[in-house]
Amino acid sequence: MRCIPAKEIVAAVFEAIQYISYNPDPELHKFLVNALQYEQDELARDAIKAILENHKLSPVNRIPLCQDTGTTIVFAQIGVGICLEEPLTESINKAVRDAQKSLPLRASMVQEPLFMRKNTNTNVPAFVHIESIPGDSLILEIAQKGGGAENTSFSVMLNPSSESDEIIDLICSKVIESGSKPCPPIVLGIGIGGNFELAPILAKKALFEKLGRANSIPEYAHMEKQIVERINKQGCGVQGLGGKITVIAAHIKSAPCHIASLPLAVNMQCHVHRHTRVEL
Amino acid sequence: MRIFELTLPLSIDTIGKLKPKDKVLLSGELFTARDAAHKRLAKILKNGDDLPFDISKTALFYCGPSPAGDGQICGAIGPTTSYRMDRYVPEFLAAGLRVMIGKGERSAETNSIIRQYHALYLSAIGGISAVLSQHIVSCETYLWQELGTEAIYRMVVDSFPCYVSIC
Numbered sequence: 001m002r003c004i005p006a007k008e009i010v011a012a013v014f015e016a017i018q019y020i021s022y023n024p025d026p027e028l029h030k031f032l033v034n035a036l037q038y039e040q041d042e043l044a045r046d047a048i049k050a051i052l053e054n055h056k057l058s059p060v061n062r063i064p065l066c067q068d069t070g071t072t073i074v075f076a077q078i079g080v081g082i083c084l085e086e087p088l089t090e091s092i093n094k095a096v097r098d099a100q101k102s103l104p105l106r107a108s109m110v111q112e113p114l115f116m117r118k119n120t121n122t123n124v125p126a127f128v129h130i131e132s133i134p135g136d137s138l139i140l141e142i143a144q145k146g147g148g149a150e151n152t153s154f155s156v157m158l159n160p161s162s163e164s165d166e167i168i169d170l171i172c173s174k175v176i177e178s179g180s181k182p183c184p185p186i187v188l189g190i191g192i193g194g195n196f197e198l199a200p201i202l203a204k205k206a207l208f209e210k211l212g213r214a215n216s217i218p219e220y221a222h223m224e225k226q227i228v229e230r231i232n233k234q235g236c237g238v239q240g241l242g243g244k245i246t247v248i249a250a251h252i253k254s255a256p257c258h259i260a261s262l263p264l265a266v267n268m269q270c271h272v273h274r275h276t277r278v279e280l
Numbered sequence: 281m282r283i284f285e286l287t288l289p290l291s292i293d294t295i296g297k298l299k300p301k302d303k304v305l306l307s308g309e310l311f312t313a314r315d316a317a318h319k320r321l322a323k324i325l326k327n328g329d330d331l332p333f334d335i336s337k338t339a340l341f342y343c344g345p346s347p348a349g350d351g352q353i354c355g356a357i358g359p360t361t362s363y364r365m366d367r368y369v370p371e372f373l374a375a376g377l378r379v380m381i382g383k384g385e386r387s388a389e390t391n392s393i394i395r396q397y398h399a400l401y402l403s404a405i406g407g408i409s410a411v412l413s414q415h416i417v418s419c420e421t422y423l424w425q426e427l428g429t430e431a432i433y434r435m436v437v438d439s440f441p442c443y444v445s446i447c
Contacts, residue, residue: 043301043443046281050408050441053408053411054411057411062352063352063413064346064410065409066356066409067343068358104347106345106346119427119428148406180383270407272407
């Protein structure tokens with residue numbers, strides 16, 4: 001057994017939250033620099049330049065990339081050979097509290113969703129998903145996700161006889177309908193299969209994949225390409241200001257499902273795209 | 281791209297000169313209000329009481345700032361998605377509001393009522409907080425501190441960049 005002190009986990013999660021709150025995703029930065037080569041719309045170019053300027057200023061001026069500093073989402077893989085001093089969620093929530101207070105980040109969580117909606121003032125709780133894996137490593141995929149893009153995300157239980165073209169149509173129309181609300185250019189995480197709760201988890205996990213990687217299954221890779229191309233022809237563009245770039249990438253993740261089911265979930269991600277991976 | 285340097289309050293004539301997709305560099309005093317503050321302001325109007333500030337002479341900025349660090353004027357500043365505030369727009373326009381700043385499309389009804397009142401909806405770019413923070417001259421909690429980021433903040437801005445979406 002390998003024991004990891006709680007202190008080490010808290011420090012690593014804190015460091016990850018700090019890093020992604022002030023530093024742009026390098027792949028996304030590269031994509032936008034390159035986009036200036038082919039985006040001709042004057043307003044869209046103005047917005048891309050402002051985003052790139054923000055990438056430069058945020059770490060230097062110590063101002064978070066976005067005022068919606070997000071809620072913390074963690075996908076944890078715990079090796080069977082690992083022992084912990086306390087439940088992992090407790091260590092993660094300690095780091096979330098520390099980050100809110102000392103960086104400082106915006107407190108964006110309410111304790112109860114419908115009546116009081118009283119702010120927890122600490123950003124806890126984080127949303128933590130735990131999976132058991134062989135070996136003795138602890139892998140944490142961490143994101144800070146804002147509310148705007150989360151609000152335009154959706155899931156639906158489709159008829160299992162649905163064709164891939166129908167799914168592409170549905171995703172494109174939902175994304176186009178959401179316009180500039182999710183803060184384009186966006187990344188789409190798409191979950192196909194699983195069940196009622198797994199499809200949205202797949203969609204969220206898909207956001208952590210390397211930006212613009214092609215799916216290893218050719219049929220899904222084709223769907224990803226179609227979705228990006230079709231949405232980008234519709235002219236919403238960066239922040240709804242027009243041009244060719246509404247979607248940066250679409251990532252599909254699939255899973256086995258019941259013979260009667262075909263769950264679909266799409267998680268939209270704004271251009272701030274704060275995510276990282278930590279291995280302990 | 282036409283660029284206008286404007287200072288609040290904006291006259292009907294000034295708003296009349298603007299067209300969608302114009303860029304506006306906005307200066308002056310504005311107030312933040314997002315979901316929770318809108319709910320409280322709407323309740324004041326419903327009771328027939330006076331609002332805590334003159335909304336006809338300022339702009340409402342749909343924004344929940346992040347806290348300022350040591351030695352900073354403000355933390356991260358930026359727009360939140362505006363459609364959530366659509367339900368309050370008719371009564372706020374009737375009470376004198378003319379300028380709103382946020383991000384994202386608004387409902388068809390909201391579009392038409394904003395135009396009926398010759399009011400103005402400006403979009404700011406989301407996710408560029410370090411850039412926008414440079415245009416904040418001062419930022420202080422004005423009302424309802426217990427709401428945290430959802431409190432009303434009074435801000436003075438200088439050449440704050442945004443784009444005309446509805447006018």
